[in-house]
Structures are given as structure tokens and as C-alpha cells.
Amino acid sequence: MIYLDNSATTRPFDSVIDVMDKSMREMYFNPSAAYKPAVDVDRGMRACRKLIAAQLGAQEDEIFFTSGGTESDNLAILGYAETLHGGGENFVCSAIEHPAVSETIRRVERLGIEVRVLPIDRRGLVDLDAARDVIDENTALVSCMQVSNETGAIQPIEALSALAHGISPRVRVHVDGVQGFMRVPMRMGKMGVDMYALSGHKIHGPKGVGALAVRRGVRLAPQMTGGGQEKNLRSGTYNAPAILGLGQAVKEMAGRHEDVERMRAMKAHLWALLSAMDGVRVNGPMPGEADAAPHILSVSFDGVRGEVMRNALEGAGVLVSTGSACASHKQKVSQTLRSMGLTGEQADGTIRISLGLMNTMDEMDEAAVQTAKMAALLAKYRRR
Ligand SMILES: Cc1ncc(COP(=O)(O)O)c(C=O)c1O
Numbered sequence: 106m107i108y109l110d111n112s113a114t115t116r117p118f119d120s121v122i123d124v125m126d127k128s129m130r131e132m133y134f135n136p137s138a139a140y141k142p143a144v145d146v147d148r149g150m151r152a153c154r155k156l157i158a159a160q161l162g163a164q165e166d167e168i169f170f171t172s173g174g175t176e177s178d179n180l181a182i183l184g185y186a187e188t189l190h191g192g193g194e195n196f197v198c199s200a201i202e203h204p205a206v207s208e209t210i211r212r213v214e215r216l217g218i219e220v221r222v223l224p225i226d227r228r229g230l231v232d233l234d235a236a237r238d239v240i241d242e243n244t245a246l247v248s249c250m251q252v253s254n255e256t257g258a259i260q261p262i263e264a265l266s267a268l269a270h271g272i273s274p275r276v277r278v279h280v281d282g283v284q285g286f287m288r289v290p291m292r293m294g295k296m297g298v299d300m301y302a303l304s305g306h307k308i309h310g311p312k313g314v315g316a317l318a319v320r321r322g323v324r325l326a327p328q329m330t331g332g333g334q335e336k337n338l339r340s341g342t343y344n345a346p347a348i349l350g351l352g353q354a355v356k357e358m359a360g361r362h363e364d365v366e367r368m369r370a371m372k373a374h375l376w377a378l379l380s381a382m383d384g385v386r387v388n389g390p391m392p393g394e395a396d397a398a399p400h401i402l403s404v405s406f407d408g409v410r411g412e413v414m415r416n417a418l419e420g421a422g423v424l425v426s427t428g429s430a431c432a433s434h435k436q437k438v439s440q441t442l443r444s445m446g447l448t449g450e451q452a453d454g455t456i457r458i459s460l461g462l463m464n465t466m467d468e469m470d471e472a473a474v475q476t477a478k479m480a481a482l483l484a485k486y487r488r489r
Pocket residue numbers: 112113172173174175176203205250252253254281283284303304305306313314315429430
């Protein structure tokens with residue numbers, strides 16, 4: 106089997122599994138307790154905070170553990186909305202946000218906050234010229250993903266933040282970094298980011314764990330109240346095995362810059378092979394361009410439905426997806442691709458190939474061979 110759906114989730118590193126196994130078998134103590142073994146667990150979690158903070162150019166006390174990207178996005182958006190006092194504010198998000206953001210931001214409308222959407226251009230990037238018309242002096246939050254989960258387009262966060270701060274000095278910037286963290290650099294201070302959401306299972310770590318980095322001075326209302334863990338911002342007994350597993354994944358990824366570059370080269374190689382076929386297109390920046398993430402490739406085929414191609418590839422032992430994992434259950438046409446100007450038919454004819462650190466060049470060769478074979482087979486049934 107060739108697994109090319111790493112944007113849906115990744116296989117954990119062996120070392121992550123080992124750390125979690127040890128945590129559950131031997132270090133199962135509640136890190137909030139006062140005895141030594143519990144304090145040791147807490148110390149391990151602290152090391153994880155430090156590792157994440159170092160990646161983001163943040164401080165240890167700016168990192169808050171959550172149950173994953175979705176919760177981090179919810180906490181950032183709803184938590185910030187609840188601190189406002191109905192002064193005619195608006196929240197702005199891009200047209201291509203993951204539902205963890207787009208569905209959550211809709212909920213703030215109920216709090217009397219207007220929601221505005223930033224258009225994107227044909228390459229799948231936020232349109233900064235259009236942003237000037239959307240953002241105004243009452244914009245309290247701009248939310249934009251770091252990397253599109255569907256096209257791999259790296260968004261111009263630094264420029265967007267600078268533009269937003271130029272228009273609305275009190276604006277806060279939230280970035281859903283779930284698809285970017287540890288594959289595309291992020292320094293929160295330099296990029297003007299106030300809140301950054303990340304998730305463990307996209308970086309060969311465990312599922313059900315993530316973090317929200319919150320710059321000092323940004324106030325959020327807790328969304329999960331209870332025992333007051335995480336400095337009262339996020340209550341609930343710590344999922345210590347998962348947090349320690351996340352820390353191990355960050356540690357591994359931090360030492361594997363060369364592997365990330367290898368992944369970028371694999372993606373370029375795969376596209377070089379696929380582009381030799383007729384009627385195939387990349388959606389988003391071309392592999393190799395500065396704003397193309399190293400791991401996500403969105404490819405459309407003329408006259409072939411993405412769903413059919415995905416099923417055919419699965420039969421040939423290659424696992425890809427038609428879009429994001431959550432959208433594929435609903436079988437909706439991708440809003441990301443539609444807002445980039447693709448027709449419904451083009452969007453429907455798309456697969457997403459996403460790489461992880463465990464893929465190999467040989468797998469790219471084999472995936473390309475199988476894709477060409479399936480495309481030739483399916484061309485016989487092509488819509489006319
Ligand atoms: C861009 C983006 N944001 C948020 C999420 C949700 O993260 P999690 O699965 O950790 O809740 C995902 C997951 O696919 C994602 O791709």
C-alpha cells in the first residue's frame with residue numbers, strides 16, 4: 106500500500122508510540138498531582154511546551170494544550186469573540202478556511218459580530234488587494250490558514266497581518282497552522298500572528314492532541330471550564346500520553362529538515378511524471394514555487410471524476426483523497442477549488458495527493474504509473 110493521504114492524518118513515528126506506551130504503562134500519574142512521579146510527568150509536558158514554543162518563536166507560557174486543531178481554532182475564535190463588548194466589530198476570514206474555522210466563525214454572528222470573507226485568487230492565495238476593501242477599522246479578528254489543506258498554497262500571512270494592522274490597530278490575527286506547522290516556517294512575532302493553532306496527528310504525532318499558541322497580552326475566554334488546568338484557559342485532566350507524544354513528534358520533526366526537503370523533491374518529481382499525461386492540471390501554486398507547501402498536490406483530470414479516480418487508485422494500492430477528509434464524507438464540491446475559479450466539473454475531477462516523511466521516491470514512481478494507467482482506463486468512460 107502507498108499512503109498518500111498525509112493531510113488527513115500521518116502515521117506516528119515509532120518513537121512517538123514508544124513515548125506514549127511508556128507514559129501509559131509507567132508514567133500514568135496525573136501531572137497536576139503533587140508527588141514526585143506526577144511532577145516528573147509535568148516536567149515532561151513542560152519540555153513539550155518549550156519545544157513547540159521554540160518552533161514558533163514564542164514563550165513557553167504562551168502554549169496551551171488542547172485536543173487538536175479543531176479545539177484550538179474554536180478556542181481562538183470563540184474565546185476572543187466573548188471578550189468583546191458588542192462595539193460593532195467584525196471578524197474576517199479567508200474563503201478557503203477549514204470548517205474548524207469557517208463553521209466556528211459563523212457562530213460569532215450570534216454574538217452580534219459581523220463576519221466578512223476574504224476572496225482568494227486563481228492560485229489559491231488570499232487576494233491582498235481585495236483584503237484592503239474587506240478589512241476596516243472595526244475589524245477585530247483576521248483569521249487565515251497558513252497552508253491550504255486542499256491545494257498546499259502557503260498564504261501571505263505576514264503581508265496580510267501588516268495590512269490588517271495598518272487599517273485596524275487593535276486587530277488580532279489568528280492562523281490555523283494545522284497543515285503548516287513544522288513543514289513551513291512560522292515565527293509568530295515576525296509574521297504578526299497573535300494566535301496559532303496546531304495539531305499532533307499531521308506531524309506524525311498522536312491524534313486528539315494539539316495546541317494553541319497565544320501571544321502574551323491577548324485575552325481569551327475559556328471555552329472549557331472546570332479544574333482550571335492550562336492557566337484557567339482550558340480545563341480538563343491533561344492527556345499526558347498524547348502531549349508527550351506530541352512533544353516527541355516535534356522533536357523528531359525538528360531534526361528532519363532534510364526529510365522535509367526530500368518530501369518537497371518527491372512532490373516535484375511526482376508532478377513531473379503526472380504532468381506528462383494529457384488533460385492534467387495542478388490547482389494552486391506549482392510544485393517548486395515559493396508559495397507551494399512541500400507536501401500537498403491537488404491535481405485535476407479532464408473528464409474523470411475525482412471520486413472515481415480515487416477509488417480506482419485504491420484498487421491499485423494507492424491511497425489518496427478527493428479533498429479534505431471531512432469534506433469527502435459529505436461529497437460536496439470543494440469550496441476552495443470553486444473560489445479559485447474552477448468550474449463544478451473541474452473541481453469534481455480533482456484528487457488531493459499528500460505526502461509525509463515516510464514516503465519514498467519509489468512510491469512516487471509507482472503512484473505515477475498507477476495514476477497514468479487508471480487515467481487511460483477511465484478515459485474510455487469519459488464524459489463527452
Ligand atoms: C487546515 C486544518 N485545520 C484544522 C484541522 C482540524 O484539526 P484536528 O483534526 O486536529 O481537529 C484540519 C484537519 O484536517 C486541517 O487540515
